Every structure is written in structure tokens, then in C-alpha cells.
Amino acid sequence: MGETPALFTGRRWFFPSALLHELDPDAARAGRRPRRTARDWVVDFSSFLLAVVVGATAVEALADNPHVPNELAVVDQLIGALACAAVWLRRRWPLGLAVAMTPVTFVSETAGGAGLIALFTLAVHRPFRSVAWVGGINAALVPLYYWLRPEPDVPYLLIVLFAVLLTVAIVGWGMFVRAKRQLMVSLRDRARRAETEARLRAEQAQRLAREAIAREMHDVLAHRLTLLSVHAGALEFRPDAPPAETARAAGVIRESAHDALQDLREIIGVLRAGESDDTGRPQPTLAAVDALVAESREAGMKVVLNHRVEDPAAVPSSVGRTAYRIAQEGLTNARKHAPGTEVTVTVTGAPGTGLTVCVHNPPPEGEVPPVPGSGQGLIGLTERANLAGGRLEHGPTPQGGFEVRAWLPWR
Template identity: 70%
Template sequence: MSGTEPTRHPGRPWALPSTIAREFDPGGAGRRGRRTVRDWFADFSCFAAAVLLGMAGADAISANPHVSEDLADLDQVVGALACAAVWLRRRWPLGLAVAMVPVALVSDTGGGAAAVALFTLAVHRPFRYVAWVGAASIAMIPFAYWMRPDAEMPYGVSLAFGVLISLTVIGWGMFVRSRRELLLSLHDRALRAENEASLRAEQAQRLAREAIAREMHDVLAHRLTLLSVHAGALEFRPDAPRPEIVRAAGVIRESAHEALQDLRQVIGVLRGGDTDAPGRPQPTLAALDALVAECREAGMKVVLDSRVTDPDAVPAALGRTAYRIAQEALTNARKHAPGAEVTVTVTGAPGEGLTMTVRNPAPPGDVPKVPGSGQGLIGLAERASLAGGRLGHRALPGGGFHLEAWLPWAS
């Protein structure tokens, strides 16, 4: 994952760095890439092996009484050309291996180059090509020893030795190929694991950001709506009685203070990077009475009908979700239906689930324009879904609104 550009192999869905792909290129996709120091070393080693084996073959053919001097010279010339052709093994492994089949038939000096070509074919090409070319090479061995019998070994022994050498070269090449495939597979698994870990980290960060954003919306929207409503009342009614102005100013001051405290808590979590860091206590269902009282102090008409026997016994996560739903619903009612009486009903028991309904009729007068993002209900539905529940809402005839949520409550 440094800066190397990924290379795609034919028939393989993985992306591999080009430096790794050059080591094993079954489709020839990397044939135009520059050779590395390792490639030059491998090519020179193969050329040296072909020359050394060719020299041994040249000595044997020169000392063979069954071969004339002219044929021995021709054998060495063909072998020298075959050794030079070894440098083409990376570019045309199949063509070189096919060309070496007749060369090995007529030249003992070219036997080393033929073995290198067969080995390269086994490394860089699938088994079907290796099988055909290898079978042709082995089939030529009896004719080669019949045309040029060995001076020291019997025909049968020479034949068995030649076949054994060919099979060893093919097996060695296939072993190298399978080892490289294994290394590439392990490298691909490492890349996949690294990518998956990166994606999981990004997803965790995104979920954390969404949770913080949802919490900021739920907490701050309630406070800032109070500020907006009472500031708007002061703006449009500057001649209001002094007690009302004092009460509105007190609500504004208290809401601003609470909003500042909540904002400090969220910022502290963001700076510390620990969502479990201690801060202000999280609300539960038992805090619903305080929320309703706060709304009443702000001038709302709220009726709370809680039929839960023991709110303190409600699980913390369930109670917090229910509290946030009620808080957002009351905030929306305050913004869009000022002056209307809002009824909050909470029912439920362990094993049955917790049901909350928030209902309000149409507002009695004109509704002032209060800015909003429209994402509150979407966030509530997502919050309920994450808790394993569901949330629905609908407009009532005449301009009212009805919201209902159900949350699971384990027994």
C-alpha cells in the first residue's frame, strides 16, 4: 500500500503491486516492465546454467565416436544459438520451449537451453501448455539417443536418464510456480485484511460521528428552541408586562446555560475520543417528569400520562431512547404548534415493550416561522430502529400531529 500501482491479472480478481506481479506473470501482462536486479540475476543464472550444460554436452559430443566431426561442429553452433535464445525466455516462454523441442533432438549442446526453456514454461504458464510441450520433449528423447547413441551408457539407461531429467525439470518448475501462487495468495489475503480493517475503522468513525451528531441534535435542539421561541416573543411583544419579560429572560438564561453545558460535554467527548468518558448523567425515563416540568415553565401546555409502574426500573438504554423521543417530539410541538396542548402517554411492561405516544391538536393561532433542518423525525426513526423498535407519525385532520414509538423491553 505504498505507492505502487496495482496490476490486475487475467482471470484473477485481485489487485497486486507491480513488483510482486513481475515475479509471477502467468498471462504475460508484465512482460514490458523493466527488469529488476533480481530478474537480471535470475536470467543470468539460467543463461550460465544453459552454457555450462551446453559445454558438458559439447565435450560429450566431441568424444562420441558415433558422431562425425562436422556434425559435432554443427551441434555446437546450434547449441550456442540456443543458449543465446535463453535471454528471450521471459518474453516468449511458450514459443521458446516449443522451438527447443527440435533443438534438443539434433543438438546435445543445446540440451541445457532446452531444459531452461522447459523450466521457464512450467513456471510461467498453466499446466496444459507444460503437458503438451513436456510430452513432446520426452517423446523426442528415444529418437535423440537413437540418432546419437551414448558412447558409455547403454541405450536403455540413457533413455531412462533423459526422461528422469525432463520430469525433474518440469516438476521443479511446477513447484516454483505453486510456491509463487501461494505467496501471492498470502499477499492478497494480507491486503484484503488490511483493507477490511481500514474499512471497519472508517465505519466505526462514521458511526461514532453519527451518534455524536444525533446526540447534539437531540440535546441542543430542545434548548435552542426555547431560546428561539422566547426571544421571538420578546421581539414581537416589546410592550409585554414586566413579569412576563422577566420570566422569558429567565428561561432564555437557563436554556443558554444548559445548552452551553451540553455543548461542553459533547466537545469533551470529541477531544478525548472516549464516548464512555464521565460527564453529565444521561437522562432516563424517570427524568421525563423534569422534562415536562421544564416545558411547562417555558409556557407549554403538556399533559403527561405515564402508566409505567416503576420508571426507575426501566433499563438505562431504553429509558434514554424514550426520553430523547419525547424531548424531540415536544421540541417539534413547541416549534410548529405553539399554544396547543400536547399529550404524552407512556405505557408498557417488561416483555411487552414500551409504547410512547405524543399527540397535539392544531395550534390555536398563527405559527411563527422557526428555522429547522427537518431531520428530527428522521433521527428519531433511526434511533428507534437502532434500539430494535419502530416509530411512526402522521398528520391529524385539522392540522394536528400524532407520533407513536414502540421500543422492546426485555423481561
């Protein structure tokens, strides 16, 4: 449902019902008539009282005019009284009342105040086209009216000019009020759109942050949990292993679980703090690829590292971190989908030419059971590489193996 702004909610009595109706989209779509506010009642009563006062002034003028018969004056007053009562209908039928008042004010002098109020209401509530037609007809009838009913104490041209200027002023005032209301409605709509856009931007930023954290959790925890799975599987299938080997596997499981918890704590800390690099341990860079390969070798993998970057510390931290995540994901995938094979990790590049990371493994021996959630890490890595301004390609090789190759800019 549409919500009225707080400015109007606390002071609804102070604003016109038509303005509140335009600010309530639900009421406008449903076609419900706006309820009169306290301000509307005050304005309507004041308009009725003004029409009566103008009519009473005209009654005195009729009594002093010798050219008007007494019977005609009585009829004029009766028509004027009905016109003043019709002022209460100006909000419901502004155009119809203004059109009806045009001939009424032409034949009744006491209905002049009600006619001007009807013309003002039309200018406030209807477009300029309707106002121009009705106001133009009223202004065109002024010379004829005063030619048929001349004022004995005022020159003809002066009274005609005054009446036309009064009609134009009433129309101008009503159009000014209408423009002011439309401005308030447009400002409210603009504020509503700004609030909607801000909410959408906040939701998009929240979604992007969640996606980034999910990617980071996958990249970090998948590697640790794969090590846990490998050594836990070895203990399961080798219950008769020597105590030293069992103790070594248990130590790796303990260290991997500790590192996984530490990484998870860092990621959750980033989520809470809303920062990326100021919490937890230092983020991995290209120099940490050697430690990553050594950790994989300790887990029982066969890994060959071809590190051809002369100064890994010179690589920008964002590029080095992305290269590390690519190598980490490649080793994790090889461990899951091609266990027992020899994996080759190649890192080459130089400033100006870019950094290339390639992880290749031959086809596994025998059938490998499918792993749930396969491919999600590569999707995240592709997006990560694109955000860094590089590209990532992955897929099977002609020899039946699998290769992940990425190029990252190094300026």
C-alpha cells in the first residue's frame, strides 16, 4: 500500500484532501473520492460565506438600481441563493459547476461571487484547456453583461476592464495553486523514487557482498576440507596403517581443521566489519603459492611447480591474491576429480605483459565418483578474474586431462 509522507501524516488536517489524494497512489488507483479534511471544511465554509457576502452586496446594488424591476430583483436573489448553495458542490464537480455558473452569473447579479469561486475551483482542479474555455467565455460575456446592465455610477469601459482583469486574476491565482500542488506531488514522487533507488542500491550492494563472501568461503574452505576428506578417507580405508602414518594423518587433519576454522573466522570478521583487508591474518599473495604447493604435497599430492616470476613480491597484491586463489582452486579440483595424478602448476609473467597461471592435471586412472557442487568454484574464479581485468579459461585437454588457465594484467 502507498504511504503518505511523514510531513502529511502528522498534519493531514492542514493540507487539501485533493493533494493527499494525489499523494496516495492506492486511493488514486481505486478511484475513491478524497475525504474532506479540516482545512477543506474551513475553506469551503469561507468560500460559501464569501459568495453570500458578494451576493448581499449585489442585493443592495439591485435595490438602488432603478432600471431593475422588483420582480426581476426577487428572481435574481433566488438564483443567487441557489448559486451560493451550489458552492458546496465545487469539489465534486468543478467543471460542471463552472459551466453551469456561466449562464447563471450572466442572468443573476447576486450569483457573481459563486461564479468567481467556481471559476477559481476549476483552475485549481482541472487542466488549462478546460480553464481557458470556461474563463474565455466568462470574459467574453462581460461586455455584453454590462451593456445590458450598466452601472449608473461607473463608466462602461472602466467596469468592463475591471471585470475582465478580475476574471484573469482569479484564473491565474487558481493555476498558481494548481502548479504549487503539482510541484509538491512531483517532489514527493521524486523522493519516493530516490528512496526506492537507494533501497535497490543497498540490496544490490548487499547481494554483491554476499556473493563475494560466498566466493571467498568456497575458495578458502574447499581447499581445507578437501585435505580433511583425503586424510580421513585414508584412515578409514587403512585402519591397519602404522602408528606413525596414522599420527601423521591425524596431525594433518587437526592442522587443516584449525586452519579452516581460522579462515572461516576471518571471513565472518570481514562480513561483520564490512572491510576487506583490515581484519585477520594477511591475505595470501603470489609469494604464498610455494607454501600452498608444499601443503598439498604434505597431503599426498604429486605437484610440480614451475614458478618463473623473478620477483613475486613486485606483483600487485590484488593480482597476486587472485593468482593464489586460482592455483588453490585448481589444486582442489585436481585432488577431488583426479586423485593420484601429477598436477603441474605454472606461474609466468612480467610487468607489462601480464601474469599467467596454469594448473594442469592428466586424466585420472579409473572411475572417480561425482562430487556435489562441482563447477561452482570455477564460476566464481571466472568472475574474479574478470573483475581484475583478466580472463580465465578452463576445460578438458585433448589428452583427456583438465586445465585451468588464467591471464591477469600486471601493469
